[in-house]
Amino acid sequence: MKKLNREFYSRDTETVAKELLGKILIHEVDGKRLSGKIVETEAYLGIKDKAAHSYGGRRTPRVEVMYGEAGLSYVFIIYGMYYCFNVVTQKEGIPEAVLIRALEPVGSLDIMANNRFKKDYNDLTKTQIKSLTNGPGKLCNALKINKALNGEDLCDNRLYIVDNDEEFNIITDKRIGIDYAEEARDYLLRFYIENNKYVSVK
Template sequence: VEVMYGGPGFAYVFLIYGMYNCFNVVTREEGTPQAVLVRAVEPMEGFNLMSQNRFNKPSNQLTKTQKKGLTNGPGKLCKALVIDKCLNGEDLCGNRLYIEEGDYEPFTIVAAKRVGIDYAEEAKDFKWRFYIKDNQYVSVK
């Protein structure tokens, strides 16, 4: 949790349920602990390597369901991209783990209620879950 207090642009990686890594991007200034959970990504390259990491087989041997489920959840994307606690605190402007802008077609962003947080009382209904409309790598729409 300490990394969240250190300022924006760093990876915050934590383990949930004792088995799944979750990748977050720290977003606020030093001393203000806030981060965004990356719930899914659309693979643009490296599909075969991610397939090996997740399913231990090449991408041409994946079923349609496995292809769609390759990175459509926080734990799945961490396994596919080999993101674990060793990358906690990593500078996202560095060489090991980074986010880059790519070529893309225009898209519509959807704001929705968060998933799996019924314990959060009134915050469970906040529309703090954002995704690209009709993207096949979004698990819950």
């Protein structure tokens, strides 16, 4: 499978968010390959988007990576305990990104299950299987994505995304958990694969 290159990420953020669907996110860690198919994304449109960390040109150490070149990872923590993994898009200096919101587990299922639930995949309940990677914090936990990977180059060989040919319908909806963002909470910037059971909210 072909790794996505810088050119793929260096485009309109909404386009990247849609085209990331169906691609495979891979984390090479401790000699193992943890992976999942991207089934849900959210676009964050930077300076003009009240839901984005860089809204209004905000530039702090936390968001600095968003101003970097496309194809870097932006990992932040919410509620002091859950990591969220984002892909930086657009040209350097334009602080936009795509949140990877849900995955369908693909590789190293036992490792991901142990990361989340301290037991092997075959020992999970149906509810646990469905909730293994169906949210931004859950997928980071399962794939061992944390703040140490903030700024990681996704064109490198540790954390990256590869192409995957597959046909599906894309559903467009409002983003989740951004009620503070005034009119931006109504922007239709969440995209997910229709009828995929790992989507966080349908």
